[in-house]
Amino acid sequence: MTQTADSRIYLDHAATTPLDPAVFEVMRPYLWFEAGNPSSVHAAGRRAREAVDTAREQVAGVLGCKHGEVIFTSGGTEADNLAVIGMALAATGRGRHIVTTAIEHHAVLLAARSLRSRDFEVTELAVDPAGRVNPDELETAVRPDTTLVSIGLANNEIGTIQDLPTLARIAHQAGARVHTDAVQAAGQLDINVDRLDVDLLSLSAHKLYGPKGVGTLYVRAGVNLERRAFGGAQERDRRAGTENVPGIVGLGEAVARAEAEREQRTAHMRSLSASLVERVTAGCSKLRVTGDPQRRLPAFAPFAFADIDAESLLIRLDLEGIAVSTGAACTSGSLEPSHVIEALGLPERFRRGSLRCTVGRGTTLDEVMRAGEAIVRQVRTLRAISASSGAV
Numbered sequence: 113m114t115q116t117a118d119s120r121i122y123l124d125h126a127a128t129t130p131l132d133p134a135v136f137e138v139m140r141p142y143l144w145f146e147a148g149n150p151s152s153v154h155a156a157g158r159r160a161r162e163a164v165d166t167a168r169e170q171v172a173g174v175l176g177c178k179h180g181e182v183i184f185t186s187g188g189t190e191a192d193n194l195a196v197i198g199m200a201l202a203a204t205g206r207g208r209h210i211v212t213t214a215i216e217h218h219a220v221l222l223a224a225r226s227l228r229s230r231d232f233e234v235t236e237l238a239v240d241p242a243g244r245v246n247p248d249e250l251e252t253a254v255r256p257d258t259t260l261v262s263i264g265l266a267n268n269e270i271g272t273i274q275d276l277p278t279l280a281r282i283a284h285q286a287g288a289r290v291h292t293d294a295v296q297a298a299g300q301l302d303i304n305v306d307r308l309d310v311d312l313l314s315l316s317a318h319k320l321y322g323p324k325g326v327g328t329l330y331v332r333a334g335v336n337l338e339r340r341a342f343g344g345a346q347e348r349d350r351r352a353g354t355e356n357v358p359g360i361v362g363l364g365e366a367v368a369r370a371e372a373e374r375e376q377r378t379a380h381m382r383s384l385s386a387s388l389v390e391r392v393t394a395g396c397s398k399l400r401v402t403g404d405p406q407r408r409l410p411a412f413a414p415f416a417f418a419d420i421d422a423e424s425l426l427i428r429l430d431l432e433g434i435a436v437s438t439g440a441a442c443t444s445g446s447l448e449p450s451h452v453i454e455a456l457g458l459p460e461r462f463r464r465g466s467l468r469c470t471v472g473r474g475t476t477l478d479e480v481m482r483a484g485e486a487i488v489r490q491v492r493t494l495r496a497i498s499a500s501s502g503a504v
């Protein structure tokens with residue numbers, strides 16, 4: 113069963129995952145008595161430095177990179193901001209054009225858009241109805257002054273996986289560097305930076321059963337970034353500030369465990385998300401399963417229901433003890449369809465009915481069957497209410 117504080121059915125693992133107790137055990141000494149600062153030269157400081165170095169080796173081992181290419185950050189958002197803004201500002205000698213996509217997480221998209229006020233041009237590539245970027249469109253978009261192409265490895269609302277090696281080859285042929293946000297993909301896909309052919313890659317621990325508030329930016333040797341934070345010379349002078357030692361220790365352990373158990377975890381998640389999709393599609397009419405049916409993250413069961421307000425559906429499910437999401441957690445306060453759903457070009461009547469269910473390593477078949485049954489029942493109830501009020 114999914115371990116949450118109130119033992120509800122938790123199907124929102126793309127928003128965050130519960131801390132793995134084994135990861136917590138590795139972090140415990142650094143939350144408590146191992147309180148040294150890694151910059152201190154005394155024994156306690158050296159032990160903290162050693163712990164940070166071990167985590168760096170763990171992350172580098174999974175990414176297949178050198179340990180000096182790993183920068184620890186406060187999470188996926190900071191890693192994305194540092195990649196996009198830091199890279200763009202450091203490369204102005206070559207050009208001021210960057211390319212990204214219309215479905216990036218806001219940590220990338222808004223960072224890129226912020227550069228427009230500094231005389232950068234930003235191209236946001238459209239996607240097809242399954243959320244895929246067309247390599248031909250990237251080929252057309254890149255120019256001699258394109259310095260960075262930032263495309264997420266897998267989308268956080270619909271789970272669509274991009275063909276990163278193909279897209280990266282096109283970007284590199286044009287002389288641009290490639291950043292990928294692998295925050296959702298990590299733990300479910302291979303994130304070896306050479307096989308993906310990327311120069312920068314972002315990760316976040318809390319999507320991998322690690323702690324919140326810590327992440328990583330991989331930066332290929334030779335890639336320059338303009339600093340975003342001023343202060344100490346931590347992280348090889350690329351990210352100032354005392355390291356979050358317990359968080360970093362937890363991140364290293366979580367990333368290593370996620371990779372070691374990746375096949376087993378993804379087989380479990382793939383089978384459960386498929387059962388959920390089957391149950392819901394069998395019981396509901398007028399729905400789309402969003403994302404790419406062939407290339408979707410194993411954890412994802414994303415739906416769009418016609419003539420349904422997903423916020424009402426989410427609230428009804430929550431009252432039944434089932435946690436899901438209507439889209440990105442960061443935008444779920446808003447009643448507008450998310451930028452991702454807009455970009456898919458779904459027919460108008462599906463746009464407000466997007467529901468994201470994401471299973472995890474602790475989810476059970478019984479939980480997804482109960483959740484599927486509840487989704488079907490609540491969708492029918494909401495439609496019956498609208499029909500009787502004459503809304504549909």
Ligand SMILES: Cc1ncc(COP(=O)(O)O)c(C=O)c1O
Nearest residue numbers: 187188189217219268295296316
């Ligand atoms: C694809 C993607 N990128 C970036 C982030 C931000 O990561 P963090 O919550 O660690 O700042 C998220 C979190 O939702 C995400 O899904």
